[in-house]
Amino acid sequence: MLFKNITILDENIQVKENMYIGITNDKIDYIGKEEPKKKYDEIYDGSGKALMSGFFNSHAHTPMTLMRGYGENMALQEWLEQRIFPFEDKLYGKAVYYGTLLGIAESLKFGIVSTTDMYYFCDDMVKAVIESGVKNNIGRGITNFTDKDIYDLDSFHETKELYNGYNNAENGRIKIDVSLHAEYTSNPKTVKQLAEYMKEIGAGMHVHVSETKFEHEECKKRHGLTPVQYLNSLGLFDTRTTAAHCIWVEDEDVRILADKGVTVASCPVSNMKLASGVCNIPLLLSKGVNVAIGTDSVASNNSLNFIEEIKFFAIANKEKRMNPTLVTPKEAICAATISGAKGQGRNDTGKLAVGLKADLIVLDLMQPNMRPIHNLTNNIVYSASGNDIVMTMVDGKVLYKNGEYTTIDIEKVIFETEKDTNNILQKLK
Numbered sequence: 001m002l003f004k005n006i007t008i009l010d011e012n013i014q015v016k017e018n019m020y021i022g023i024t025n026d027k028i029d030y031i032g033k034e035e036p037k038k039k040y041d042e043i044y045d046g047s048g049k050a051l052m053s054g055f056f057n058s059h060a061h062t063p064m065t066l067m068r069g070y071g072e073n074m075a076l077q078e079w080l081e082q083r084i085f086p087f088e089d090k091l092y093g094k095a096v097y098y099g100t101l102l103g104i105a106e107s108l109k110f111g112i113v114s115t116t117d118m119y120y121f122c123d124d125m126v127k128a129v130i131e132s133g134v135k136n137n138i139g140r141g142i143t144n145f146t147d148k149d150i151y152d153l154d155s156f157h158e159t160k161e162l163y164n165g166y167n168n169a170e171n172g173r174i175k176i177d178v179s180l181h182a183e184y185t186s187n188p189k190t191v192k193q194l195a196e197y198m199k200e201i202g203a204g205m206h207v208h209v210s211e212t213k214f215e216h217e218e219c220k221k222r223h224g225l226t227p228v229q230y231l232n233s234l235g236l237f238d239t240r241t242t243a244a245h246c247i248w249v250e251d252e253d254v255r256i257l258a259d260k261g262v263t264v265a266s267c268p269v270s271n272m273k274l275a276s277g278v279c280n281i282p283l284l285l286s287k288g289v290n291v292a293i294g295t296d297s298v299a300s301n302n303s304l305n306f307i308e309e310i311k312f313f314a315i316a317n318k319e320k321r322m323n324p325t326l327v328t329p330k331e332a333i334c335a336a337t338i339s340g341a342k343g344q345g346r347n348d349t350g351k352l353a354v355g356l357k358a359d360l361i362v363l364d365l366m367q368p369n370m371r372p373i374h375n376l377t378n379n380i381v382y383s384a385s386g387n388d389i390v391m392t393m394v395d396g397k398v399l400y401k402n403g404e405y406t407t408i409d410i411e412k413v414i415f416e417t418e419k420d421t422n423n424i425l426q427k428l429k
């Protein structure tokens, strides 16, 4: 496909107008002002539109779409114990498969090309990812409330089978990460053994860190160390790691995160809604930490509207620290794209450059909320709506265009998720 007359955000997040972008197979093979000599099978007239890298959702629990709006205005513990855990207890594979597809459809609508996920029934998630054509770093969340070795845990064996069966499958679209749920749902032996396993196979890690003040302070009481210091002391950050939230991290923690190259996945909407706090993005960036953006689950968000997430990411610290100069639009776009791809171990995507994968989105600039355009980056971060995204392409394939899906039967997915949700609610009565 050849995009012509289109405005782009280039690899340095600079705006360029009237450009040609050529896509052959799964890669970008031309970017320029001049029309390329090569012939492309399809021409896309990009007048009034903008092309940029797709978004990388760096922390999610995609199948939890089934619990969207199920429990609201509750304190975290009450919400988990009265709503989420009982519902999850009744989940089954088919429900997770359709819940994942619903989440993927919503992700594509909002420009997300790749997601870092933590959940269970991962075989069913893998199936949904393969069929839909998106990218995903899938991790089977591991908890351990016993003194068992990890080798005696079903969740560990599921991780191992997933890794052996699907890591780098589908031309690298699928990556299998090892996923420790959190410090407070495991013990030192589990963390240490998982860290050793990861180092042995070279897998990435995905873990929740310092989401609430309570969690952070309890860890200090238990181990005499913050969650970052504790997990690091056991080797958990020795391979590519995504640490979700990191709201309550301290100065020494920030130094460790930067030192170890850990990606912090900040989830501003979920954090604000659950009143967990605001991650100190300016501090993390100033110390050289790779900062990305996540939605967390739609049970606590309640959408995968990444344009909204980017805006909250950009403005939360302004309010919290009473300084409107903090977190620039460029920093927000960078976190949503390049830094997210890096956190997922995907060095072949996340920006527009020749030779990289064509994981792209097209935005409609002829919407009233997008005019006039003094600065396109400012408009994308502060004025755009998720509905301005008119195309999402992954590995050179158009998966979403003008409200239509090319790989997902959305009516069937909506019908099946309704059926499965009602089925689960029935079992809870």
Ligand SMILES: [Zn+2]
Pocket (backbone or CB within 6 Å): 059, 060, 061, 208, 244, 296, 297
């Ligand atoms: Zn989470």
